[in-house]
Amino acid sequence: MATTARTSTYALLLRGINVGAHRKVPMADLRTLLTELGHGDVRTYLQSGNAVFTGGTRDEGALAADIGQAVEKHFGFTVDCLVRGAPYLRAVVENCPFPAAELEGRQLHVTYLSERIDPGRLASIDVKSFLPEEFRLGERALYLYAPGGLGRSKLADVLGRPSLTKGVVATTRNWNTAVKLAEMTGGTAR
Incomplete structure (x- = not known):
């Protein structure tokens, strides 16, 4: 057989x-x-x-x-x-801590991480000073809400510092791309 x-x-x-x-x-x-x-x-x-x-x-x-x-x-x-x-791609989309359906794709981003990072690495960030921008840490993913887009985001600049991602491969995609990759792999539908 x-x-x-x-x-x-x-x-x-x-x-x-x-x-x-x-x-x-x-x-x-x-x-x-x-x-x-x-x-x-x-x-x-x-x-x-x-x-x-x-x-x-x-x-x-x-x-x-x-x-x-x-x-x-x-x-x-x-x-x-x-x-x-x-x-994993399905879980990233399903576990989004922001109201993705209410936002434009350019306002929400996912940074995919090669491994889980200790939340303590991000503890020094004064999150209130970046409002209305916000971030949340997920499972090998970091979600960023940047209402003005990634190119204008001050918080994205801070989150991208090598000291915060040392030893971790990190690459960011906008929400539209995150959803599309999940769809293309059969992980989810829009």
């Missing part, structure tokens, strides 16, 4: 590519690279380093390391990579 290998759907989040003239990763090339690594049903979303693919059930960290090495070899520079499965 033949056994069928189990496959899972993942999202790949690349950090800091296609911003300005440096660190260009064309999405067509990224799709080809992921396919050459043996992943199936490879799709990309936007130009900011979001891809969805299927593959055997594997450790997300190992997948991210393998893809990171392949990206460096192919494109000639190091890129931080996060890989997350559909259940």
